[in-house]
Amino acid sequence: MLVGNYREVPEEDTGFEGVTIRWLVYPKLGAKxxxxxxxxxxKGSEIPIHQHDWEHEIFIVRGEGIITNGKEEHHVKAGDFLYVPPNEPHGYKATGETxxxxxxxxxxKEAIPEEKW
Known part of the structure; x- marks a missing residue:
């Protein structure tokens, strides 16, 4: 079993201004x-519309934003969850403070950086 606190995991740059990522669980830690x-x-940062051949399960922890597939927008807030099917276009924009x-x-392999394997 692995137990940790997200605050102890270093933030990494995503390549999108104002957006960071913390890899909490991944194959190198034993997740198969x-x-x-x-x-x-x-606030105001964006991850442009993109798509992958894998699904995403997302839970909004804090703040508010917009999730779009390019055709429709969904305003999301803390407590909301969503499922993004494989190959569905999706993009994010922060509208709240964060x-x-x-x-x-x-x-x-194609979804996770090599150093996480």
Whole structure:
């Protein structure tokens, strides 16, 4: 069993201004099926619309934002959850002071950085 606190996991740059990620659970720690990540997006920051061949399960921990698939927008807030199917376009924008969310993805080589394996 692994027990930790997200505050003790270093924040890493995502390549998007105002957006950080903390890799909480991943294969190198023993997770064979899923990876869990914690994102923090500062107000006004965005992750542009993109898509992958894997699903995402997301839980909004803090703040408010907009999740879009390019056709419709969903305003989300703390306590909301969502499922993004494989290959569905998706993008994020923080509208509150911050938007913080957990994102769970399958443990696939193409989805997780090499150093996490």
């Amino acid at each position: 099926n899923f990876a869990m990540r914690y994102f923090v997006m500062k 938007l913080e969310f957990l994102c769970i993805i399958p443990a696939k």
